[in-house]
Amino acid sequence: MAGTDYAAGTDYPTGTDLTADADADYAAGADVDYTADTDRPARAVAFLPSRIDRALIAMVRIGVALLWLQNLSWKTPPDFGQGDPPGGLYLSTTYAVSHEVLHPYAWLVERLVLPNFTFFAWMVLLVEASLGAFLLVGLATRFWALVGIAQTVVIMLSVVNSPNEWIWSYLLMLLVHAALFATAAGRYGGLDGVLRPEWQSSRSWLARLLVRAS
């Protein structure tokens, strides 16, 4: 089976020793998750055998976490920008109606979200704070990458048609969260990489859940 050599970025022919780089890292004492891509008892090939690749994935995860962290600064409770003139999160949310992207979503915002704005604003703050928190330390990263995708879709549906917005900002946010999910980014320089072996050897429901979330 031909595949991609993640260290070199090239295809390799059938019969190539896929574990060569991983074995070198193992000998050097590197934290390589050999069970990353298989449930089989035999040792699996590390998904990202190169240390540079693992460091880059960790940097991307931390960068995305800092994006969420910094953008909490303008979500200010308790009014979240409600007032005259409106600002902050409230103003952004009203764009979903004034600069409609998708009619059913605009209807939902107008009829449900804006009349109960304080509740939804707190939910946004808690979700985005959790995104920053968990992506930063790399805990349950795959789950939070999915939450990041969902939250990005919500933001897109609210503001993408409003003035001075660039749709590719949000598409890039979607793609980077998809990459965090696909690479299980918390296993590289994150707590998922350290804790996952413990969770895998545990029979508790929480540990099994965390194995799936990481």
Add this chain to the structure above:
Amino acid sequence: MKPHDALDRAALVLGVVSIASALFVFTSGELEVVRVQVAGVVVALVLGLLAIAAGWLESRTLIFAAGVGFLVAAGVQLGLLARGSGGFLGGNASTFSLWLGLGFGLIAIGMVPRPEPEEEIAPEDQNASVIAPSTDG
């Protein structure tokens, strides 16, 4: 390398991250990723040093305590924000998020069950290491 070295090292790294976050006290504008003011610096340094000490001493209890400390600080910050300002901690929601991550991270590390020190090397293993291998054919 002992199996739990990586956990202790992770706690130590989270402590270093906390101490490094105190540097945000010197930033403003676009570079102010996390709002940290004087009281926040104290929280970051004290709890960060506790996490470093906990990792250094391989103490699960101290790691857990540092995690709880960060969660308490995050909770207080959130409560102050709900009242309309950063309050005496001087932070904002980004500060809450940072401390939330450090808190849950340290607690997750501290919750990993570890063998007692005497369980780590079983007596028979200790004997095995000092018995010379037989050369009999």
